[in-house]
Amino acid sequence: MAPFHLLLTLCVLAIAGFFIGRSKSFAVCSAQGGPRALHSRPIYYGILTAIWCAVPALIVFSFWYFFQSTIIMDLVIADLPDPIRFLPEDRLNLVVNDIKNIVAGNIVAGNISPAIQAAADHYKSLEKTAQVALSVIITAMAIIAIAGVYLKITPTLRARNYVEKIIEGLLIACTSLAVFTTIGIVASVFYEAIRFFKIVPVYKFLFGLQWSPQMAIHAEQIGSSGAFGAIPVILGTMLIAGIAMCVAVPVGLMAAIYLAEYANKNFRNIAKPLLEILAGIPTVVYGFFAALVVAPAIRDAGGILGFSVSSESALAAGIVMGIMIIPFVSSLSDDVINAVPQSLRDGALSLGSTRSETITNVVLPAALPGIVGGVLLAVSRAIGETMIVVMAAGLSANLTVNPFQAVTTVTVQIVTLLVGDQEFDSAKTLAAFALGLLLFVITLALNVVALIVVRKYREHYE
Amino acid sequence: MNNLNKRAVPGNGRTIDIVKKGLNKRYRKERRFRVFGWAAVMISLGFLFLLFISIISNGYTAFQQTMVRLDVYLDTDVIDKDDLAGADYAKLIHEALLSVYPDVTKYNEKRKLYELVSTGAAYRLRDFVAKNRHAIGTTIQIWVPADDDVDMLIKGHIDRKTPQSRRRINDRQLAWVDHLISRGQVKKVFNMTFFTSGDSREPELAGIWGAVCGSFYTLIVTLVLSFPIGGAAAVYLEEFAPKNRWTDIIEVNINNLAAVPSIVYGLLGLAVFLNFFGLPRSVPLVGGLVLTLMTLPTIIIVGRSALKAVSPSIREAGLSIGASKVQLVAHHVLPQALPGMLTGTIIGMAQALGETAPLLMIGMVAFIVDIPAGFTDPSTVLPVQIYLWADSPERAFLEKTSAAIMVLLLFLMIMNATAVFLRRIFEKRQ
Known part of the structure; x- marks a missing residue:
């Protein structure tokens, strides 16, 4: 049976199990005066049967599929004629790929040797056997489970408690996925980064002043020795993020102040959703806008004023990134400004200060920790932003703080190093993971600090 | 109390006078602050509109596509009735173009002429023939997509005044296009291709x-x-x-x-x-x-x-x-x-x-x-x-x-x- 049909069968069996369990519960209680005599409502007996029928079978099913191809492949390789079996690792991998392609019915390059054809046939027959075995095992498991639960159902069986325990277990499993994601990120990125640091020492990566991630293919090749000093990349990231902050913080903050303190209700009702639209626009659209409108405009303006401005200037990417972050800053600041108690404002106004004096001397100092937290979150956003810089910033890692020149960022480098096919043993590819680790650590640190600051601030006024 | 008086004295008036003196300045500051806030909102909204306007003004023309009408003779020598898929439809399209401009003989010029219609024209023709087998051997009229450069020209994105060397369409091609337009063989239609096809290297055939x-x-x-x-x-x-x-x-x-x-x-x-x-x-x-x-x-x-x-x-x-x-x-x-x-x-x-x-x-x-x-x-x-x-x-x-x-x-x-x-x-x- 194909996997899909097998799952369908399992589904049907589980539904059957539900009805069998439920009717058994009705049957066992009929002598004692109906469902009232049962510990749980009949539906729980049905659910319990269905769960016992489906869950263990599903677990076996997924494990089976997880290991099936590897095990079968090992069996096939063990049966290959000796000259092929003792090929070096990489040649053997080619043969394995050929076999897999034949099995999948793909077009295979070159002509197929009879040995490989035989191996492919062997693979197919083993696969068929495995398929039949799995079908038998799963169906048997499901039926045995139904029978087992059926025999166990008595009026005193605490079906509801069991079912609820299982549901709670499922909920815990779903929650722990979040933790597994974090572990997955840390482990995968860390593992590849460690491999990178075995080739390039950590201090050279962190403090090197030159970044040109080209590794020589031949030992005698000239001009591609590969330099993995992350400083120019980090500096470029900081430059663009800094420009973005110069745009986003004043504009976002003033907009939030105006909307919270000055604007009348109608203006607010129109302006706020419009600002939210700005937040909902995909970053690839901003990237297009930066590359199409802002970068040429800045280059032309620079040409008129007599500077030479690169068409991939840090300024263009930074400004557009700033625009993207404006709504982020303004909505966070809006929250903290609104959280400042009205009594503070009333106090200041009653002493005769103007509104702007109230805001700058009373409201903003009170809201400062929250605003700082929001700005830190915005910085971490700017550092991790990818599409705008990929489309509008440069590729060459210049060690400069001149906003009119092209710089590159951590995310741009990750994308350029990893897009397309790649080998997983070259320093070039692994460097992307080292950069990813750097990015993760920096943004994590910023987020943790920001969340602590914001939380402290909230506790202050609640 | 004493203290307060001392601080108020330095001018030789009462506190209220000092406050009044500074009042205009403070009100000005207040107005300025308010304008800054208003400007910040407007700048953000301005960016939003600029973004939308630049995208819409660049993109609305993509919903239309330029088509060229060709009179194609479905030559029985080229199309084999039993093997419709194997016929050279591009050749038929090329002959249709040549029949309009019989004076084009040089290889380079011919290539320029063929470039007026999309390479997708041959597929259109193939689909047409597959549906209308009885038309084989006759001359049919068919609308085929124009090449993307012609499309850009018709939509006004290529400036006719730029020198020929810096234009993607040369003067000869311009003349052909103008002639086709005057004969009513060029029209703009709603761009269905954009909504129904996959990606392509040819812009006029690419879709989402x-x-x-x-x-x-x-x-x-x-x-x-x-x-x-x-x-x-x-x-x-x-x-x-x-x-x-x-x-x-x-x-x-x-x-x-x-x-x-x-x-x-x-x-x-x-x-x-x-x-x-x-x-x-x-x-x-x-x-x-x-x-x-x-x-x-x-x-x-x-x-x-x-x-x-x-x-x-x-x-x-x-x-x-x-x-x-x-x-x-x-x-x-x-x-x-x-x-x-x-x-x-x-x-x-x-x-x-x-x-x-x-x-x-x-x-x-x-x-x-x-x-x-x-x-x-x-x-x-x-x-x-x-x-x-x-x-x-x-x-x-x-x-x-x-x-x-x-x-x-x-x-x-x-x-x-x-x-x-x-x-x-x-x-x-x-």
């Missing part, structure tokens, strides 16, 4: 349908996984979890995951799904898995706040009549919180629809012509298609990019409007 399908399959995977898992996690954390250090760690963890740059999820997908589990590249299944991990924190956080908003009286009432915790949640709390959780899911889906960076990492950036038909077919998604087109040098791809952005924004608007609509219904009920 492949990318839309890819986005659809990817989002289905994301939705099917992230809504139940995110919902279950939110329910556990809000309703069942004991308040101890572990749940604290999980909570902080989820808040941090929501702020992890999306590209890091791409790295995770590359290292875990592609390299470790050996799943295929460029498929919606893997894209959906990565986007699931990315949107889960959002869905969990919004879901939790929706659960928090359910009034405690309902919980107390449920528990007091003897419902178990699971029964209480399933029968009373969840139905109340569901619209809020759905809103969160839609927001998460909108985020996933617009996401590009992590998908680049798992190879969804390939050039794919075929329309994907399933979860394991190589495909690309709408934002990645935009990124790919934005990188193409042809002028015609510029308007395609802008048009694709318009379609993407339209989808996002529909999703967000649904979320707002759901929230309204929810608020009304309470």
Whole structure:
């Protein structure tokens, strides 16, 4: 049976199990005066049967599929004629790929040797056997489970408690996925980064002043020795993020102040959703806008004023990134400004200060920790932003703080190093993971600090 | 009191005079501050309008396409009735063009002439012949797509005044096009190709349908996984979890995951799904898995706040009549919180629809012509298609990019409007 049909069968069996369990519960209680005599409502007996029928079978099913191809492949390789079996690792991998392609019915390059054809046939027959075995095992498991639960159902069986325990277990499993994601990120990125640091020492990566991630293919090749000093990349990231902050913080903050303190209700009702639209626009659209409108405009303006401005200037990417972050800053600041108690404002106004004096001397100092937290979150956003810089910033890692020149960022480098096919043993590819680790650590640190600051601030006024 | 007097004395008037003296200055400052605030709002909105205007003005022309009418003689020597697919339809198109301009004889000139219509014209002709077998041997009139350069010329994106060497269309071709226009053989029609075909190297044949399908399959995977898992996690954390250090760690963890740059999820997908589990590249299944991990924190956080908003009286009432915790949640709390959780899911889906960076990492950036038909077919998604087109040098791809952005924004608007609509219904009920 194909996997899909097998799952369908399992589904049907589980539904059957539900009805069998439920009717058994009705049957066992009929002598004692109906469902009232049962510990749980009949539906729980049905659910319990269905769960016992489906869950263990599903677990076996997924494990089976997880290991099936590897095990079968090992069996096939063990049966290959000796000259092929003792090929070096990489040649053997080619043969394995050929076999897999034949099995999948793909077009295979070159002509197929009879040995490989035989191996492919062997693979197919083993696969068929495995398929039949799995079908038998799963169906048997499901039926045995139904029978087992059926025999166990008595009026005193605490079906509801069991079912609820299982549901709670499922909920815990779903929650722990979040933790597994974090572990997955840390482990995968860390593992590849460690491999990178075995080739390039950590201090050279962190403090090197030159970044040109080209590794020589031949030992005698000239001009591609590969330099993995992350400083120019980090500096470029900081430059663009800094420009973005110069745009986003004043504009976002003033907009939030105006909307919270000055604007009348109608203006607010129109302006706020419009600002939210700005937040909902995909970053690839901003990237297009930066590359199409802002970068040429800045280059032309620079040409008129007599500077030479690169068409991939840090300024263009930074400004557009700033625009993207404006709504982020303004909505966070809006929250903290609104959280400042009205009594503070009333106090200041009653002493005769103007509104702007109230805001700058009373409201903003009170809201400062929250605003700082929001700005830190915005910085971490700017550092991790990818599409705008990929489309509008440069590729060459210049060690400069001149906003009119092209710089590159951590995310741009990750994308350029990893897009397309790649080998997983070259320093070039692994460097992307080292950069990813750097990015993760920096943004994590910023987020943790920001969340602590914001939380402290909230506790202050609640 | 003494103290106060001393501070007020330095001028030789009363305090009120000093205050009045500074008042104008302070009011001016107040007005300035207010204008700054107003300007900040206007600057942000100005950027928004500039963005929309630049995209719409660049992209609206992509919804039309230039077609050329040709009188094609379906030569029985070229088309074999038994082997329709094998015939050289391009040759028929070329002969049709030559019959209009018999004076073109040189090889180079002929090539320039042939470049007026798209290479897709041959496919149009093939489809026509397949449908109308009886027309073989006669002369037919057929509208075929023009080449992208002609299309750009007709739409006014190529300036006729630029010198020939810097123009993609030479003077001879200009004359031909003008002649065709005067004979009524050129018209602009609604661009169906853009909505029905996959990607192509030829701008006039490229469409977004492949990318839309890819986005659809990817989002289905994301939705099917992230809504139940995110919902279950939110329910556990809000309703069942004991308040101890572990749940604290999980909570902080989820808040941090929501702020992890999306590209890091791409790295995770590359290292875990592609390299470790050996799943295929460029498929919606893997894209959906990565986007699931990315949107889960959002869905969990919004879901939790929706659960928090359910009034405690309902919980107390449920528990007091003897419902178990699971029964209480399933029968009373969840139905109340569901619209809020759905809103969160839609927001998460909108985020996933617009996401590009992590998908680049798992190879969804390939050039794919075929329309994907399933979860394991190589495909690309709408934002990645935009990124790919934005990188193409042809002028015609510029308007395609802008048009694709318009379609993407339209989808996002529909999703967000649904979320707002759901929230309204929810608020009304309470």
